[in-house]
Amino acid sequence: MKRLLSLLLALMMVLSLAACTQPAQTPPAEEKPAEEQPAEEKPAEEKPAEEEPFEGIIAIVTNTLSQNEEEYRSAELMVQTYGEDKIMHVLWPDNFMTEQEQMISTIAKIGSNPDVKGLIINQAVPGTNAAVDKLLETRDDIFISYCTPQENPPDVAERADLILNPDELKMGDAIPIQAQKLGAKTLVHYSFPRHMSIVMLAARRQLMIDKCKEIGLEFYDATAPDPTSDVGVPGAQQFILEDVPKLVDRFGKDTAFFSTNCAMQTPLIKATSDAGAIYPQPCCPSPYHGYPSALGIESTGYSVDAMANVISETAKALKAKGV
Numbered sequence: 001m002k003r004l005l006s007l008l009l010a011l012m013m014v015l016s017l018a019a020c021t022q023p024a025q026t027p028p029a030e031e032k033p034a035e036e037q038p039a040e041e042k043p044a045e046e047k048p049a050e051e052e053p054f055e056g057i058i059a060i061v062t063n064t065l066s067q068n069e070e071e072y073r074s075a076e077l078m079v080q081t082y083g084e085d086k087i088m089h090v091l092w093p094d095n096f097m098t099e100q101e102q103m104i105s106t107i108a109k110i111g112s113n114p115d116v117k118g119l120i121i122n123q124a125v126p127g128t129n130a131a132v133d134k135l136l137e138t139r140d141d142i143f144i145s146y147c148t149p150q151e152n153p154p155d156v157a158e159r160a161d162l163i164l165n166p167d168e169l170k171m172g173d174a175i176p177i178q179a180q181k182l183g184a185k186t187l188v189h190y191s192f193p194r195h196m197s198i199v200m201l202a203a204r205r206q207l208m209i210d211k212c213k214e215i216g217l218e219f220y221d222a223t224a225p226d227p228t229s230d231v232g233v234p235g236a237q238q239f240i241l242e243d244v245p246k247l248v249d250r251f252g253k254d255t256a257f258f259s260t261n262c263a264m265q266t267p268l269i270k271a272t273s274d275a276g277a278i279y280p281q282p283c284c285p286s287p288y289h290g291y292p293s294a295l296g297i298e299s300t301g302y303s304v305d306a307m308a309n310v311i312s313e314t315a316k317a318l319k320a321k322g323v
Contacts, residue, residue: 056117059088059110063123066233067094068262070288071122071147077302088116092125097194097228100127107131111139122147124156126194132159148284150198166284168200172207176217178280179256186218186251190240190259190268192226201260208258222247227263237267244271256280265290273321287311 060075062068075089090106093099108131110116119135121128124146132144136159146160156163179187189208195201212219222243227236240259248255256278259268265282269290272279282289287310292299295317299310 054086054117057086057088057113057115058118058120059090059113059116060120060122061090061092061106061110063092063096063125063262064094066263067092067227068123069293070262070284070286073288074302075122088113095228095232096125096127097226100130103127104131104134107135111135111142116142118143118145120145120147124149124151124160126150129155129159150201153199165200168204169207171281171285172204173211175258175280176208176211176215176219179258179278180215180217182256182278182280183254184217184256184278184280186220186255187212188220188222188247188251188255188257190222190224190257190264191261192224194226194228195260205260218251220247220251224259224261224264227261233263236261236264240264240267241271244268244277245275248275248277253277259283262289266293269294273318273323276321276323278323287314 058078060078062071062075065072072091075087079087079089081087088110090110092106093102096103104127107119110119116139119142121132121144128146128149129151135142143161144159145162145164146156147164149156149160149163149165176187187208189205191201191205196205209219211217224243225231225236225239227233229235231239244257247257253276257268257272258280259265260283262283269279269282271277273294282291287307288299288302291297291314292310295314297310297313297317299306
């Protein structure tokens with residue numbers, strides 16, 4: 001009905017404009033007016049239907065600020081951009097591995113709000129599937145998106161409407177190659193049993209081992225404390241700060257360091273740059289992932305210009321350190 005009304009209004013405007021262009025002129029008596037050819041009717045252009053404003057709330061679940069600053073800040077930005085009446089920012093418990101019941105309670109509370117129409121889980125840490133199963137018992141109408149899922153891929157695919165994940169397997173080739181380009185002869189891989197139980201991360205590690213053999217790099221497995229264990233994030237970060245110099249003394253400055261954990265990126269960048277060693281990339285490729293905090297760079301936002309500034313300042317800081 002709206003489209004038909006728009007067409008009728010458009011035709012009325014065309015006809016009224018044609019009538020107002022100029023007055024008709026009386027032809028001379030001795031001349032017969034030429035027969036006018038009927039003008040071809042042009043179909044009125046259809047205007048695209050106007051998008052109706054989204055009615056409802058999108059809930060975003062992230063880790064805490066200490067576990068992963070970037071995903072936390074990204075959710076904050078969404079709240080600032082669209083408002084609290086459209087975006088709900090909720091946190092996983094800091095020690096999610098031992099607080100599965102709280103995870104279930106967190107998702108259930110989101111589902112109890114009938115206005116919530118979408119759920120973005122960033123990151124979909126272990127225990128997410130159980131929490132979503134409980135949600136789906138009463139709310140099968142919510143659009144569910146998993147970001148960086150850490151449970152069995154087929155099980156994740158059964159529950160999520162949309163899955164977003166970095167190309168972990170491609171990084172299995174890319175990281176050793178980048179490390180070698182930067183002059184590395186040894187690649188240190190920091191992780192812990194929980195992460196190595198994740199299918200994609202374990203497969204990536206094996207690809208890294210295979211690529212190191214292929215291109216002539218020594219691969220070294222290093223076990224770090226799990227930030228969700230009793231030592232927490234501070235203990236895991238302190239371990240990295242103390243262990244990197246030891247391994248640089250052992251293998252030399254031509255050693256590249258990689259960690260599978262987000263919370264370890266800041267101390268890893270700081271320790272490798274202080275020691276003059278090599279850092280090929282963060283676990284989650286991004287100029288914001290660890291670099292600003294480790295190098296004392298002020299991050300002013302997530303616009304294209306702000307990102308370019310972070311990259312530029314990172315390059316300057318690393319050059320000043322001689323790496």
